Amino acid sequence: MSGHEMEKTTVSQFLIALVGALIPVLIAAFLIFKLVMGIQATHVASNDPKAAEAEIAQRLKPVGEVAIGEAKPEAGGVVDGKKVYEGLCQACHGTGAAGAPKAGDKGAWGPRIAQGKDTLFKHAIGGFTGKSGTMPAKGGNPALSDAEVKAAVEHMIGLSK
Ligand code: HEC
Incomplete structure (x- = not known):
């Protein structure tokens, strides 16, 4: 084996190893990116801050209404x-x-x-x-x-x- 051939082999082996190492890293980065975007998408469907605010208010509203509805009979004080x-x-x-x-x-x-x-x-x-x-x-x-x-x-x- 000549020195030149040896060098060629080493370079191609290095490249294969490099690509082999990079692919999982890229896949992992892509998956993390998708996950983060997915979480954002489930929290607030819109990217527009105004619309997002309105959406959050809308989601909080039923909780407040239920709390008020539950307090009413207590305050009324119906005596049996x-x-x-x-x-x-x-x-x-x-x-x-x-x-x-x-x-x-x-x-x-x-x-x-x-x-x-x-x-x-x-x-x-x-x-x-x-x-x-x-x-x-x-x-x-x-x-x-x-x-x-x-x-x-x-x-x-x-x-x-
Ligand atoms: C430990 C027994 C006992 C308990 C418990 C009890 N009572 Fe009485 N109650 C009596 C007795 C004895 C009399 C009759 C007193 C008398 O006229 O000599 C009476 C009389 C009454 C009278 C008639 C008073 C009058 O001017 O003639 C009312 C009204 C009354 N009770 C309401 C109640 C109410 C309402 C409760 C429940 C929150 C209650 N009682 C619980 C023993 C009890």
Whole structure:
């Protein structure tokens, strides 16, 4: 083998190695480029900054609307007298325990209802000791609001009319 031939072989081997090494690098660079462009494309479809802004606002909007929609029933504060009655008052007023006038007993409730709702509300909220026993303030649960106790009284009156 002459020196010249040797050199030729080395050069072509070098070129093959170079191309072999460059191709994966180029492929990788191309794939990374495509990936980055793809991520941008999924985030914001438009390249125009104004349009992109509008698009982002549009995407955020439904989230804000849902949050407002969920807050509404809480703020409205719908009081369920039946629920309060069944959760607490029923313990005494459902059975007549502790001398409580039984819900639905027209004879026991008639004279009480005749006192007027304001008196019943006052006795239920502030507590009351009468001839048959002691009605604890708010039925014994101070965490109840006045509105909840009133709603429960209304519910009991409804059962006893
Ligand atoms: C620990 C038992 C008990 C619980 C719980 C209870 N009550 Fe009473 N309640 C009584 C008793 C006893 C009386 C009768 C007092 C009397 O007239 O001597 C009474 C009476 C009442 C009266 C009639 C007051 C009047 O002026 O005649 C109302 C109204 C009333 N309760 C509402 C409620 C409501 C509303 C709840 C639930 C938030 C509740 N009670 C929970 C025992 C209870």
